[in-house]
Amino acid sequence: xxxxxxxxxxxxxxxxxxxxxxxxxxxxxxxxxxxxxxxxxxxxxxxxxxxxxxxxxxxxxxxxxxxxxxxxxxxxxxxxxxx
Numbered sequence: 001x002x003x004x005x006x007x008x009x010x011x012x013x014x015x016x017x018x019x020x021x022x023x024x025x026x027x028x029x030x031x032x033x034x035x036x037x038x039x040x041x042x043x044x045x046x047x048x049x050x051x052x053x054x055x056x057x058x059x060x061x062x063x064x065x066x067x068x069x070x071x072x073x074x075x076x077x078x079x080x081x082x083x
Contacts, residue, residue, distance in 0.1 A: 001060060001071055004032040010067050014042045018050045021072065025056060030076040033059070037067045044068065 007024055009017035017038040024034050036047065044061075047070045051058040055075035062069045 001033075001035070003035040003071060004028060006035045007037065009036055009038045009040070009043075011039060013040050014046060016040075017043050018046045021047065021070075022050065022054070025054075025072065025074050028074045030074050033071060033073045036070040036072065038070065039067045043070070047072070 005024055005028065007020050009020050012020070017036060017040050021034065021036045024036075028034065036043075038047070040046075047061075048058050050056070051072055055077045057073040057075060058070065059073050060069075060071040062071075
């Protein structure tokens with residue numbers, strides 16, 4: 001899947017993967033997408049929760065051999081919710 005930005009958070013533990021994702025999404029326009037690569041087992045809970053709370057769309061999750069990829073689309077009202 002093609003994205004506007006890719007974040008490598010492999011080896012980082014909670015809350016760092018979500019904090020990096022949040023920071024990256026704030027720099028993007030609504031509708032742009034990010035791929036977050038994470039190895040933290042808690043990210044499977046944290047990323048969907050963050051997306052739901054902040055108004056972003058988790059469009060796909062793909063498990064690979066060494067990490068999981070989370071594909072997130074910046075939400076249209078996210079700037080208001082996070083600002």
